Amino acid sequence: MRSRRRIWATAAVATTAVAGVLVFQGMTGNSGDSADSKAGPVRAEVREAALKVSADGSSATLGRRDTAPFSMLGVTWTDPAAKVTGAVEVRTRSASNGTWSSWTPLETDNDGRTEVGRSGVRGSTEPRWVGPSNGVEVRVTAGAKVSAKLPAGLQLDTVDPGKGSSLHADPAAFVAETEIPADPSPSDSPSADPTATSEPTPTATESDTAPASETPTVTPSETSTDSPSPTASDSSSPTTSISPSASLPPAPPSTVPKPPITSRAGWGADESISPEAPEYNATVKAVFVHHTAGTNDYSCADSAAIVRSVYAYHVQSEGWKDIGYNFLVDKCGTIFEGRKGGVDRPVLGAHTYGFNRESTGISVLGTYTDVAAPGAVTTSVARIAAWKLGQYEGDPAGSTMLTAGTTGSNGFGKTFTAGTQYSFKQISGHRDGFNTECPGTKLYGQLPAIRSLAAGPVTGLAIKSVTGATLSGTSYYTKSAITVGWSATTPSTLISKYELLVDGKSVATAAATATSAKATLGAGTHKIQVRATHQSGKTATSAVATTIADQTAPTFTTKPNLALRTGTVNTTAVPLTLKWKATDAASLKEVRLTAPVAKTYGPTTTSASHTAKSGAATAWSMTAYDLAGNTAAASVSGTPVILQETSATKTGTWTTKSSSSYLGGKSYSSSSKSASLTWTFTGRSAAWVVSRASTSGQAYVYVDGTKVATVDLKSSTTKYRDALWTKSWSTSAKHTVKIVVVATSGRPTITTDGLVYLK
Numbered sequence: 001m002r003s004r005r006r007i008w009a010t011a012a013v014a015t016t017a018v019a020g021v022l023v024f025q026g027m028t029g030n031s032g033d034s035a036d037s038k039a040g041p042v043r044a045e046v047r048e049a050a051l052k053v054s055a056d057g058s059s060a061t062l063g064r065r066d067t068a069p070f071s072m073l074g075v076t077w078t079d080p081a082a083k084v085t086g087a088v089e090v091r092t093r094s095a096s097n098g099t100w101s102s103w104t105p106l107e108t109d110n111d112g113r114t115e116v117g118r119s120g121v122r123g124s125t126e127p128r129w130v131g132p133s134n135g136v137e138v139r140v141t142a143g144a145k146v147s148a149k150l151p152a153g154l155q156l157d158t159v160d161p162g163k164g165s166s167l168h169a170d171p172a173a174f175v176a177e178t179e180i181p182a183d184p185s186p187s188d189s190p191s192a193d194p195t196a197t198s199e200p201t202p203t204a205t206e207s208d209t210a211p212a213s214e215t216p217t218v219t220p221s222e223t224s225t226d227s228p229s230p231t232a233s234d235s236s237s238p239t240t241s242i243s244p245s246a247s248l249p250p251a252p253p254s255t256v257p258k259p260p261i262t263s264r265a266g267w268g269a270d271e272s273i274s275p276e277a278p279e280y281n282a283t284v285k286a287v288f289v290h291h292t293a294g295t296n297d298y299s300c301a302d303s304a305a306i307v308r309s310v311y312a313y314h315v316q317s318e319g320w321k322d323i324g325y326n327f328l329v330d331k332c333g334t335i336f337e338g339r340k341g342g343v344d345r346p347v348l349g350a351h352t353y354g355f356n357r358e359s360t361g362i363s364v365l366g367t368y369t370d371v372a373a374p375g376a377v378t379t380s381v382a383r384i385a386a387w388k389l390g391q392y393e394g395d396p397a398g399s400t401m402l403t404a405g406t407t408g409s410n411g412f413g414k415t416f417t418a419g420t421q422y423s424f425k426q427i428s429g430h431r432d433g434f435n436t437e438c439p440g441t442k443l444y445g446q447l448p449a450i451r452s453l454a455a456g457p458v459t460g461l462a463i464k465s466v467t468g469a470t471l472s473g474t475s476y477y478t479k480s481a482i483t484v485g486w487s488a489t490t491p492s493t494l495i496s497k498y499e500l501l502v503d504g505k506s507v508a509t510a511a512a513t514a515t516s517a518k519a520t521l522g523a524g525t526h527k528i529q530v531r532a533t534h535q536s537g538k539t540a541t542s543a544v545a546t547t548i549a550d551q552t553a554p555t556f557t558t559k560p561n562l563a564l565r566t567g568t569v570n571t572t573a574v575p576l577t578l579k580w581k582a583t584d585a586a587s588l589k590e591v592r593l594t595a596p597v598a599k600t601y602g603p604t605t606t607s608a609s610h611t612a613k614s615g616a617a618t619a620w621s622m623t624a625y626d627l628a629g630n631t632a633a634a635s636v637s638g639t640p641v642i643l644q645e646t647s648a649t650k651t652g653t654w655t656t657k658s659s660s661s662y663l664g665g666k667s668y669s670s671s672s673k674s675a676s677l678t679w680t681f682t683g684r685s686a687a688w689v690v691s692r693a694s695t696s697g698q699a700y701v702y703v704d705g706t707k708v709a710t711v712d713l714k715s716s717t718t719k720y721r722d723a724l725w726t727k728s729w730s731t732s733a734k735h736t737v738k739i740v741v742v743a744t745s746g747r748p749t750i751t752t753d754g755l756v757y758l759k
Contacts, residue, residue, distance in 0.1 A: 041270040047070070058141065062139075067133070067134055071305065074106060074157050085143035085148050093134055096132060114353045121320065123151060124317060127292070161305035161306070164305060248342075248345070251391070261327070261336070262334060262335065273315050281346040282358075284358065286358060287359065287384075288359050288361045288362070288429070289429050290429075290439045292328070296371060298330075298331075307328050321350075325362065328364075329384070333377060346391075351363065355433050357405060361430075379491045394426050396536075400424060401422065425447070425451065456535070456536040456540075458540040460488050461486065461488045463530055467485065472627050475548055476546065478629070484516060486498070486516070490534070495534060496512060497510065526548070529545070554583060554631070555582065560580040560622050561579050564723065564756060565577045565609060566726060569723050570614075574611060575723060578593070578608050580634070582603075582624035588624065613640070615642070618639070642756050643681065643755040645667060652741065655670065656669075677738070679736070681737075683732055684733070684758055686756065688726075689724075691720050692719040693713075694715065696749065697750050698711065700742060710742070713751075714747065
């Protein structure tokens with residue numbers, strides 16, 4: 001292989017008017033981010049090796065061989081309009097481990113006519129990044145057609161991108177270096193002579209570039225017409241002229257913020273290989289999305305080297321004046337300045353044959369035929385597209401009319417005629433133009449999402465939380481202060497701001513990166529929403545989160561109170577019932593028992609069963625909570641007291657029975673009709689405790705001299721210490737409880753263990 005020589009030249013400061021474009025020499029406008037740090041150009045080495053073509057012209061090869069270092073390659077041929085209808089495949093040897101790759105296809109639908117009319121432009125495959133390599137093998141077939149022949153001049157071009165020190169540098173100027181190597185060869189590099197780079201009058205198949213002359217027609221001021229009728233000299237764009245003394249007009253401001261862009265100097269562009277002046281369109285009406293058709297298996301640290309390689313391939317292998325794309329985006333979302341002339345200018349690129357005159361081109365590094373582009377890619381493509389269209393009153397979600405620069409058709413069966421206008425989405429894929437698979441099926445399918453990202457509004461906006469409030473059903477309850485959290489599917493880089501709305505009014509503004517904001521609410525019911533403003537100015541508002549602010553504490557409409565209940569009695573566990581009722585003006589959440597044990601009850605619960613130790617005063621403390629967090633406390637105290645049977649006043653015959661199963665180890669038993677036991681106490685609740693069996697009889701119960709119940713002690717299972725009958729009063733007072741033996745026929749005996757009362 002031989003090293004391609006370069007021509008270095010210093011561009012003169014002058015202006016040239018051509019049909020549909022402005023050509024400026026010595027000027028670039030704003031070409032990159034001012035944050036770039038200084039870095040020198042990185043020289044790429046492009047080497048060529050002719051392929052050996054078979055006798056019948058249907059195949060070609062380059063045998064396996066050692067090479068000088070390279071990281072990108074492609075196959076080129078003499079006629080830019082010619083196509084390889086078959087397959088071009090390569091395999092390479094890794095410079096790091098010496099292993100050979102499998103055969104890799106190169107995309108052959110690259111349209112070499114993009115810069116047709118230039119001297120030395122070649123047809124080519126898309127370049128492919130293979131990483132650091134030092135060996136290569138190539139095979140080419142013409143396809144299945146018997147008459148298919150390979151184009152003439154087939155050669156392999158390998159690119160060594162050189163070593164760059166940084167991704168960041170000052171904005172690039174396109175003025176070439178002043179050093180001129182000895183014996184430059186016009187056949188090896190684009191000419192530095194402006195007349196040598198001027199393009200011929202367009203024809204039916206070659207009209208995407210316009211002619212230039214050394215001496216432009218001078219008019220008093222710049223004029224332009226957006227949609228002219230085609231003429232013999234220009235069938236694709238309006239005529240724009242400018243006086244030779246005029247300077248580059250100011251770049252129009254955009255309606256959206258400019259995204260970060262790595263300048264040409266930032267990625268190490270060697271401006272000496274493309275000394276020609278940039279050309280400018282009158283406007284940018286559409287953005288065409290491309291992919292470079294290389295590997296996706298690259299490190300983003302290598303992205304600058306990949307861009308340099310594409311640049312060298314376009315210029316030194318394909319013979320173009322500069323890199324074809326206006327912008328490039330790597331898989332991590334880094335945006336790179338492409339063709340020189342100023343990222344904020346309508347620079348004429350070479351990316352979409354027939355439609356370069358009114359558009360800009362964005363190419364994603366990699367292949368997206370079977371794999372979708374990452375979110376970082378779609379976000380950056382949307383940002384740069386929105387910014388560029390925003391300079392020219394474009395709508396990323398809209399359509400526009402573009403004038404075809406030549407005649408042909410695309411893969412969708414759409415036919416174009418030179419000079420005729422056709423409708424395009426303002427963000428379109430390369431395949432919407434003339435026939436190509438670019439930008440890959442998957443990325444092409446992501447264009448609607450990219451348009452939505454670029455045009456707005458913010459999507460997926462939803463309130464995710466209201467901290468400081470409790471959700472019940474569909475409403476939130478708070479005392480006053482809340483923090484509202486939200487999320488959106490639109491990336492923050494495309495959002496201008498968020499606002500927190502209370503009843504439709506903005507009460508807080510947050511940055512695009514924020515996910516929450518605070519508010520203080522007055523008493524009452526409020527509609528809480530989040531409003532997001534897209535960089536386009538379009539707004540989106542979340543669904544309402546109904547929030548009730550309440551500072552009124554709940555109340556115990558029935559204070560906690562205690563009553564003895566039925567159940568098994570122990571000296572350490574007397575069964576009782578705790579009762580209460582709490583209400584709230586907004587919504588009661590729960591009632592918590594905090595002492596002597598901790599329990600939590602729902603808002604509709606009004607009683608609970610507990611036990612308490614006999615003879616010990618116990619405080620029962622309760623707190624009611626509403627959903628807003630307001631609280632109210634209440635308590636009650638009680639002491640269960642066991643009165644043994646021996647403390648009662650007796651009448652009739654009673655027999656003492658002993659057993660560890662009885663309270664105190666003893667009980668009274670009687671089968672004597674009308675035998676009685678009477679207890680007198682001061683309390684608010686009482687329970688008669690008995691032993692029970694299948695032979696147990698009945699007893700009458702008198703309270704304060706009045707018969708209130710007939711209690712049957714019969715039980716299918718034997719029970720001891722069973723509180724069988726209870727009675728409660730609203731307040732504590734002196735009471736008398738008397739039991740009388742009924743002497744039921746066949747089972748006259750009752751056994752009593754005593755009486756329990758609550759004081």
